[in-house]
Amino acid sequence: MRLRPALLSIAALSLGAFSACAPDTATEEVDYRVPVAAREVVAGTVEDLIVATGTLRPPEVASLTVENEGVLRIGRSGGRRLAEGDQVSAGQLIAEITGEDVRVAARLDATRQRHATTLVDFESKRRLFAEGLITKLELQQAESALADAQAELDRSVLTNTQTQLVTPVAGVITKLARDASGRPLADGQRVSPGVLVAEVAPSAHADCRSRPSLGGRWSPQR
Structure with missing residues (x-):
């Protein structure tokens, strides 16, 4: 019967040891606050620069x-040799x-x-008529011959001038030979009447067509 108190003492000691080894389950609070800087808001323009590429298209060409x-x-x-993109003057x-065909056609x-x-x-x-040495009919015939020759x-002269393709305006060559x-024509290529040789866009007028991204100020670049 003396063994019971001893057993009780051992049990009490075991509980005490277990309590001493058990971890502390209490947790500390974490502060998640973040520093924030504040300033007064004022009225103004919000602007963002946009760089856009596009195509310059003239409203008219020569x-x-x-x-x-x-x-x-x-x-x-x-x-x-001149090329597309060159600046030309009027x-x-x-x-x-x-x-040879042009020379024969002109016969200048x-x-x-x-x-x-x-x-x-x-x-x-005319001098002979003034002196009364020829008739008026002869003078008229000479006058008619001169008009035909003129x-x-x-x-x-017009035919010869048409062989010189001169731009009437100052601007940029947008299409050439x-x-x-759409293939380039070399010098020496035989061409027929009606063939388009060149187009010149006046440099003073041009429309820019582009697609800039959303928002902001548009700054076009050529």
Whole structure:
């Protein structure tokens, strides 16, 4: 019967030891507060710079087409052949049409010579008529011949002028010497009447078409 108190003592000691080894389950509170800086809000413009790419398209262009069949030769600037994107001035030669066909069509030398001869004959007939040495009919015939020679010379000059493709406006060459498929034409290429040789966009007028991103201020770039 004396064993019971001893057993009770052992049990009490075991409980005490277990209590001493048990972890403390209490937790500390964590402070999640973050420092925040504040300032007074004022009225103003919110602006964001947007860089956008686009295409400049002129509202109008000057078109230069072939009037007489011949051989194409592109104009030069600074010792090199003109190219798309070049700046040109009003009256500048963009291309010319050369060749035997053009020379025959113009016949400029022959018509000039004929006009000069007819003019000399008319002046002579006019003096003779003033002196009463020829009739008025002869003078009228000489006058008619001179008018015909002048008309022929004018046509030759016009034909020769049409071989010189000159831009009427200052601007930028947007298209130069391309065939129907868009391939470049080389110097010496034979061209027919109606072929578009060049297009020149006036530099003073151009529309910019682009798609900038959302929001902000648009700053176009060429």
